[in-house]
Amino acid sequence: MKSMLLGTVALALTASVAFADGHSTVRMGTEGAYPPWNFINDNGEVDGFERALGDELCARAELTCEWVTNEWDSIIPNLVSGNYDAIIAGMSITAERDEVIDFTQAYTPPDPSTYAAMSDGVDLSGGVIAAQTGTIQAGYIAESGATLVEFATPDETIAAVVNGEADAVLADDSFIRTAIEANGDLMVVGDPVSLGGGVGMGIRESDGDLKAKFDAAIQSMKDDGSLNELIATWEVSSQW
Amino acid sequence: MFSFCSDPSVLDGWRWFACYLTNGKHLTAYLSFGTVMALLAITAPTALLFGFGGAVAARSSFGPLRWFGKGYTSIVRGVPDIVFFLFFVIALDQGFEWLRHQALCPDWTDPIRQGNDFIVCPEAKLPQSSAPQWVHELYGFFLAVLTFAIVFGAFASNVLFGAMAAVPQAQLETAAAYGMTPRQTFRRILVPQMWVYALPGLSNLWMILVKATPLLFLLGVEDIVYWARELGGTKGSVFAYPHPDWRIWYFTALLVFYLGLTSVSERVLARLQRRLSHGQATAAGESQRREVVA
Numbered sequence: 292m293k294s295m296l297l298g299t300v301a302l303a304l305t306a307s308v309a310f311a312d313g314h315s316t317v318r319m320g321t322e323g324a325y326p327p328w329n330f331i332n333d334n335g336e337v338d339g340f341e342r343a344l345g346d347e348l349c350a351r352a353e354l355t356c357e358w359v360t361n362e363w364d365s366i367i368p369n370l371v372s373g374n375y376d377a378i379i380a381g382m383s384i385t386a387e388r389d390e391v392i393d394f395t396q397a398y399t400p401p402d403p404s405t406y407a408a409m410s411d412g413v414d415l416s417g418g419v420i421a422a423q424t425g426t427i428q429a430g431y432i433a434e435s436g437a438t439l440v441e442f443a444t445p446d447e448t449i450a451a452v453v454n455g456e457a458d459a460v461l462a463d464d465s466f467i468r469t470a471i472e473a474n475g476d477l478m479v480v481g482d483p484v485s486l487g488g489g490v491g492m493g494i495r496e497s498d499g500d501l502k503a504k505f506d507a508a509i510q511s512m513k514d515d516g517s518l519n520e521l522i523a524t525w526e527v528s529s530q531w
Numbered sequence: 532m533f534s535f536c537s538d539p540s541v542l543d544g545w546r547w548f549a550c551y552l553t554n555g556k557h558l559t560a561y562l563s564f565g566t567v568m569a570l571l572a573i574t575a576p577t578a579l580l581f582g583f584g585g586a587v588a589a590r591s592s593f594g595p596l597r598w599f600g601k602g603y604t605s606i607v608r609g610v611p612d613i614v615f616f617l618f619f620v621i622a623l624d625q626g627f628e629w630l631r632h633q634a635l636c637p638d639w640t641d642p643i644r645q646g647n648d649f650i651v652c653p654e655a656k657l658p659q660s661s662a663p664q665w666v667h668e669l670y671g672f673f674l675a676v677l678t679f680a681i682v683f684g685a686f687a688s689n690v691l692f693g694a695m696a697a698v699p700q701a702q703l704e705t706a707a708a709y710g711m712t713p714r715q716t717f718r719r720i721l722v723p724q725m726w727v728y729a730l731p732g733l734s735n736l737w738m739i740l741v742k743a744t745p746l747l748f749l750l751g752v753e754d755i756v757y758w759a760r761e762l763g764g765t766k767g768s769v770f771a772y773p774h775p776d777w778r779i780w781y782f783t784a785l786l787v788f789y790l791g792l793t794s795v796s797e798r799v800l801a802r803l804q805r806r807l808s809h810g811q812a813t814a815a816g817e818s819q820r821r822e823v824v825a
Contacts, residue, residue, distance in 0.1 A: 316661045326769050333771045334555035371647045372621045391647050446764035473767035497648040
């Protein structure tokens with residue numbers, strides 16, 4: 292076992308010498324399960340609003356970018372550990388997350404979250420509400436007095452409502468509308484709630500250069516209106 | 532894939548399914564069956580090796596080695612798998628990068644730990660951030676194999692430790708009486724005889740390992756369960772092949788796959804058990820001897 296470990300270390304030490312001289316690529320981490328923000332398209336590639344946005348931002352900042360997918364649960368630990376350089380996954384800017392990572396300026400304005408259910412008249416303040424683990428919506432429900440059921444993926448939160456496991460689901464408005472379009476039995480219920488400070492890219496706190504580059508690129512897209520066009524194309528949120 | 536697939540929206544019936552089941556996403560999903568099989572094929576022997584090492588260490592008369600062997604099995608068996616897969620792997624990855632950092636960037640002055648961040652010099656990154664995606668995936672796969680091997684090795688170690696203790700003392704005494712050294716006794720008598728006692732425990736571990744592969748996605752390796760969930764989920768109009776929630780069908784296919792795999796495993800293990808019992812001083816060995824005599 293010992294020689295095995297030593298062998299591993301030796302392998303690890305030598306393996307990537309061959310790649311040492313290439314210039315840095317910025318690796319963009321996303322979830323790939325939150326249409327229309329980000330999803331895996333039929334060719335197996337990352338697609339959606341954030342793919343289009345990220346590619347444009349990289350072009351403006353003159354960076355070479357590569358896309359990777361990561362489970363939502365471990366998306367922040369893998370960023371701070373350096374497995375990718377930026378999170379671009381519909382992540383709302385919140386104070387708790389800001390303690391661990393840094394955010395660029397928001398690329399979509401703070402938008403209300405919406406409830407969806409199978410029928411009208413569901414008890415939103417005391418019933419069973421589904422939300423994705425570790426989202427602002429889950430945090431909101433936990434404090435609202437309703438019973439929270441959490442799921443690892445956005446898709447499962449919708450399925451829970453369809454199966455009757457939960458009375459309603461709370462998520463970003465655009466995701467709820469995409470889900471309703473795909474599943475005719477669902478409908479919007481209750482009043483939207485305002486959560487979070489808009490959606491931004493997550494960057495390591497020590498990576499000030501990258502943050503500055505993306506901030507500048509987002510600002511230039513805001514200034515020339517191309518960001519609003521992109522938001523309109525994918526119908527993810529309200530415009531700036 | 533097929534020439535008529537260029538515009539999915541006008542397809543119907545079997546053509547739609549033919550195109551749907553051969554789109555890029557499905558082809559990637561089919562490949563992940565290979566990933567899982569490769570993982571099993573590499574992990575099982577590696578874990579057995581770790582387990583054997585652990586068991587031998589735990590039996591050692593040399594104190595520190597024995598403590599290491601016992602410590603390895605008790606600590607790893609006591610830690611939940613999900614902790615291992617969420618945190619240990621990140622720590623392992625950071626450990627490798629730290630070693631490379633020490634070796635490759637001796638002049639680096641910035642601290643490696645800055646708050647929550649873990650920063651090593653770019654040359655020490657593993658894999659390099661400029662490396663193609665397949666290198667990253669291969670590295671993730673390698674970390675997965677190593678983590679699975681460490682976790683399952685600890686369980687295998689305890690199984691083998693018990694199996695070694697189950698070999699009848701008379702066998703070992705006889706070996707000593709024939710003048711074999713402890714080393715010879717270990718190699719010629721103890722190890723060949725212990726497998727029959729170890730196999731039921733090891734076969735349990737194999738079955739658990741077969742079903743543990745969804746933990747792979749925590750490491751960013753996309754396995755068959757991830758793809759079943761991803762492909763089966765409701766697909767709206769942003770997709771070329773929209774469909775309602777079809778997860779039940781995808782998971783049924785997985786059920787068939789897993790039942791097939793476990794049933795083949797069971798048959799192979801039963802045959803192996805029969806072979807190992809041959810000529811052994813156990814009830815199964817004895818009944819085999821009688822069959823031959825009768």
